[in-house]
Amino acid sequence: MAEPLQDAPHQLHTVEVDQxxxxxxxxxxxLHLALAATAISHRGVHDIMLAADLVLxxxxxxxxxxxLRPVSRAAFxxxxxxxxxxxVDVMVVTADPDKEPAVKVMNTVISAMALDxxxxxxxxxLSDDAGSPLTLLAARKAYAFARVWVPFCRKYGVQCPCPERFFASNDQLDGGGGVDHHHExxxxxxxxxxxxxxxxKGVEEATHDAALSQSWTKAARQDHGAHVEIIADKQDSSVSNSDDEDAMPSLVYVSREKRPAWAxxxxxxxxxxxxxxSSLVSNAPYVLVLDCDMYCNTRSSVLEAMCFHLHRRRRADDLAFVQFxxxxxxxxxxDIYANELRSIFSTRWKGLDGLRGPILSGTGFCLRRDAVYGARPSSSQDxxxxxxxxxxxxxxxxxSNGHVASLRRTAGSTTTSRDGLLPEDARLVASCEYETGTRWGDEVGFLYQSVVEDYFTGYRQLYCRGWTSVYCYPAPSRPAPFLGSVPTNLNDVLVQNKRWMSGMLAVGLSKHCPLGSSLAVSLPHSMGFAYYAFMxxxxxxxxxxxxxxQLSFFRGGTSSFPEASSLWFAAVFVSSLLQHLxxxxxxKRGLEVRxxxxxxxxxxxxxxxxxxxxxLSVALDLVGAGGRAVDFDLTSKASDNVRLYRDGVFDFAGCSTVLLPATTLCLLNDAALVGGVWKMVISGSRGHVSAELFLLCYVAALSYPLLQGMFLRRDPARVPAWITAMSVGMAATLLSLFG
Known part of the structure; x- marks a missing residue:
């Protein structure tokens, strides 16, 4: 049975270990470890497959x-x-108005303003890294609409504060509005x-406004000055600070200075x-970070985070962030592209929560400001x-005198200006030169040593300083606190994964490797981080x-699996599949074979x-031959051809070189399968190839969509012809040289 924490009347949350x-x-x-160890022991010490098995x-x-210790939590x-x-300061980040449409970004902003x-x-x-006048105009229009939308949500107890979602959904109210307002x-x-x-309509018209587009070019994304603006209406200044329950949340637009010569x-x-x-304007002790496409899906998410941050605990106050x-x-x-990220958010984050907390996950986390500034739990006071x-x-x-003063004040003591006036230092702290000679990105704030700043900051800046975190996963009966969008084109998915993997591998192979920090963080927790570093x-x-x-089966007569241990390897394979199932x-709370x-x-x-x-990217970077080997390509949040994805058909349109190894190996496997079986029939001898035959059949089943995309489909989303041609040539070369 699960072990629940005692649910006292005034307890703000509970935790259960799923024993x-x-x-x-x-x-x-x-069981799997015993089988794997037995199978590997039969490998030859000079066998390259031994290295592969050891890596696995x-x-x-x-x-x-x-x-080892999965847990579940509930907040009240x-x-x-x-x-x-x-x-609470909500921080929404956007970087490209072409790939991140303004209407979608503003839905996230509006939903955050309407939180309960x-x-x-x-x-x-709102951080606009592109410095786009379209985004600024859309933010102003969003604030004007929010002045109507926020009171509407409060009055009727709207459940989902995202207007696009609200008007497209039937599940709209949580009952908070009461029957008195029902007729209205x-x-x-x-x-x-x-x-x-x-x-x-106003935002869409601005998108196609020639005068607006001429005032800003794509080159200006990397070369523009700082602009900070508090977007407010003078009517809002009539709201008393003491009546802040009904006050209108403030919206602050920030476009930091960017110059080509500055990183x-x-x-x-x-x-x-x-x-x-934000330290100059509102200086809230907690910050909620959201990607521009990750809109608030329930109005109670920040309150749920506060249930953990404000809960009185017996031990030291060491909670740095709540991850959703x-x-x-x-x-x-x-979901043919495994976009759900089930193994992360539905499985392993719950297990990490049972250790010291999940990995900081880029979006949907509520973080203590002083923790990310570099404070330690023992010194986390006012x-x-x-x-x-x-x-x-x-x-x-x-x-910045203002920023230094904010560090000495009690967090949250600054009152947001409602007349549009900014503190004197606002543009200074958003300039390129401001961080020169400081510890920003090294010991202060989000760290710069990796393009996966969430992963690296969570581990080095927070956990290694003694902080912990919790994972607030909603019960199956409750809606998700935040909802985002996934790429529906295969190339976007693969490029996104390449960016994540290269950033984490660079950390794993650096002096900051999680396995080298097990003295600061428990060994199981370090192993959980190291898994993603070396994935x-x-x-x-x-x-x-x-x-x-494949090459062994094609040649015939020899096997890449030792004869005495073929059954052990089969058992390891079955054990792995069973564990995954x-x-x-x-x-998924049910048998989910698909x-x-x-x-x-x-x-x-x-x-x-x-x-x-x-x-390859990290290897080139390590030997100094890669230049900017680890890139930061944005995936498109704009609408694309989602029909194929919904129908379970792979969309290869626009696929780049990243797909080439997969198509080549697919052809190599299929050619070796056909050629090897043909040789077996001609010779009349099966030899010791049963393990290879099973493996090649399994790989053929896995890679069938690639084969279909190269030769059996004629639609525009098939595998590009140049990739197919190169794959045929490379597979033929491998078979002629080694087969």
Whole structure:
């Protein structure tokens, strides 16, 4: 049975350890380890397949650490005292108005402004890294609409504060509005919907405004000055600060300065600018970070986070952040690209929560400001930096008098200006030169040593300093706190995975490797982080299993599996498949063979595409031949051809070189399968090739969509002809040289 924490009347949250699941995980892990060790012991010491098996075993061992103690949590926001709630700064980041359409970005902004939280203690910051006048204009229009939308949500108890979702959904109210307002709802809904349609139309017209587009070019994305603006209406200044329950949340637009000669550090740099600007304007003790496409799906999410942050605990106050899962509104029922990220957000984050907390996941987390500033739990008081001299503070945080003063004030003591006037230092802290000579990105704020700033900051900046976190996963009966969108084009998915894998592998191979920090963080927790740091190494193992057995089977007469241990390897394979199937079925609460198969297929595809190119990129960077080997390509959030994705058909349109290894290995496998079987029939001898035959058939089944896309489809989303031609040539070369 699960072990619940005692649910006292005033307790704000509970936690349960899923003991039955933990016991099953440990039993399966022990069985698989014994089988794998026995099979590997029969490998020859000079066999390249031994190296592949050892890599697989190493990654599997790391992956088991989060499975040892899975937990679930529940929050009770109704027990919070609203007058005692601290301030929260919501930070939304966007970087490209072409790939991140303004209407979608503004839906996220508007949904954040409509959260169920005292308006006088909620401030929304929008970071526009492109410095686009369209985004600024859309933000102004969004604020004008929010002045109607926010009171509407409060009055009728709207459940989902995202207007686009609200007007397209039937599940709209949570009952908070009461029956007295029910007769008014129909008329108000029509009125607000018309205003929303007018808002969208205004933004769309601005998108096609020639005068607006001529005032800003694509080159200006990397070369523009700082602009900070508090978007407010003078009518809002009539709201008393003491009546902050009904106050209108403030919206602050921030476009930091960007120059070609200065490194901008991508999302981490943008978030650090937001931290500094917000310290001058609202200085809330907690920040909620959202990607521009990750809109609020329930109004209670911040209150749920506060249930953990404000809960009185017996031990030291060491909670740095509350992480929410990433859920997506455009997932297909047949998720062929494994976009759900089930193994992360439905399985392993729960297990990491049972250790010291999940990995910081880029979006949907509520974080203590002083923790990300570099404070330690032992010094986290109202003034964690009060012992530092002014000179030391300026060396560490920069020469903004306003920002240094905010470090010595009680967080949240600054009141947001409602007349549009900015503190004097606002543009200074958003300038390119401000971080020069400071500790920003190194010891202060989000760290710059990796393009996966969330992963690296969570581990080095927070966990290694003694902080912990919790994972707030909603019960199956409750809606997801936040909903985002996933890429529906295969190339976008693979490029996104390449970026993640290369960033984490670069950390794993650096002096900041999680396995080298087990003294600061528990060994199981370090292993959980290290699994993602080295996940790209699956590429080596899969590459071996996609070439050596194939060539061996094609030649005939020899086997890549030792005869005495072929049954052991078969048992290891079955054990791995069974463990994965149970893991999927537990997470999905039912036997989910289709989800299991989709994840199996995409795991193999991703290993020889995104993960393989990530390894090459990091290797070139390490030897100094890669230049800017680790890139930061944005995936498109704009509408594309989603029909194929919804129908479970792979969309290869626009696929780049990243797909080439997968198509080549697919042809190599199929050619070796046909050629090897033909040789067996001609010779009349099967030899010791049963293991290879099974493996090649399994790989053929996994890679069938690639074969179909190259030769059996005629639609525009088939595999590009140049990739097919190159794959045929490379596969033929491999067979002629080694077959």
């Amino acid at each position: 039955p699941l933990a016991a099953v995980n440990r039993l399966l892990a022990g 075993l190493f990654l599997w061992l790391l992956s088991q650490a989060p499975m 926001p109704g027990r919070l005292s609203h007058p005692a709630l601290p301030g 939280y005292p308006g006088g203690r909620l401030t929304v910051y 709802l129909a008329d108000d809904k029509i009125r607000v919907k018309n205003m929303y349609e007018a808002f969208k 901008h550090h991508f999302k981490a740099g943008a978030l650090n600018v937001l931290l500094r600007v 899962p990433q859920k997506f509104h455009n997932l297909s029922s047949n 003034h964690p930096f009060s012992s530092m001299e002014v000179g030391e503070l300026k060396t560490r945080f920069g020469h 790209a190494l699956y590429a080596f193992a899969v590459l071996c299993y996609a070439t050596v057995p 149970i893991e999927v079925s537990v997470a 989800t299991w198969w989709n994840e199996q297929r995409f795991w193999a595809l991703n290993a020889v595409t995104g993960q393989l190119f990530a390894c």
